[in-house]
Amino acid sequence: MNGAGRSAGGPAAVASSARRRARGGPAATATAPPQPLAAAALRAALGHFATGVTVVTARDGDERVFGTTANAVSSVSLDPPLLLVCLRDESETLAALLAGGHFAVNVLRAEQDELARRFARRAAPDTWAEVGHAPGHGGAPRLHGALATLDCALHDVADGGDHRIVVGRVLAVDHPDEHVDPLLYYRGAFAALTATTRAPRSRA
């Protein structure tokens, strides 16, 4: 997992196998079937991929609001404008967005870690207490003070193992022009940009 190229099946092995194939020789054959990867090992490895933090919100058919902290978010396409978010099968927010057909991706700013923690717990009667919000395009809640918000219409849902890959068509966006520090997530903890990475572009 750590130390690329050290394991028998790492990049070095792949490269030499490719060279053998290019010369017309046989590809290397694995001697033992790969062991199933433990969830903890996968989580630890992917934890090195630093991400921003969002709260994905939705309104169900009964106008109830739901939200979940999510960092499995990615841009997909510019034309049409698509993004994706991966939500676990049991997610209440997933059920709401499937029912309502819309969702919003609220990107959090550096000082909103409390909000991230709040929406990382199962929904409770006070989850939305003192959380300012208003419906965006499509009706999903836009959180007041979020760094950026992307209102989406449900475009597609794909199988993603124990998660669903939800593809949204972006209807409208909202973000500041000036620099505002984002909330980050790295190796299982909230993090912030360092002074170096915050340097203005002209000095980079």
Ligand SMILES: Cc1cc2nc3c(=O)[nH]c(=O)nc-3n(C[C@H](O)[C@H](O)[C@H](O)COP(=O)(O)O)c2cc1C
């Ligand atoms: C930083 C962070 C990122 C998370 N990212 C995701 C994610 O991308 N997808 C997901 O399904 N759960 C994610 N979670 C866990 C959910 O926020 C948590 O399970 C939540 O209680 C689910 O609420 P829901 O049932 O409304 O979805 C994340 C939690 C944290 C703290």
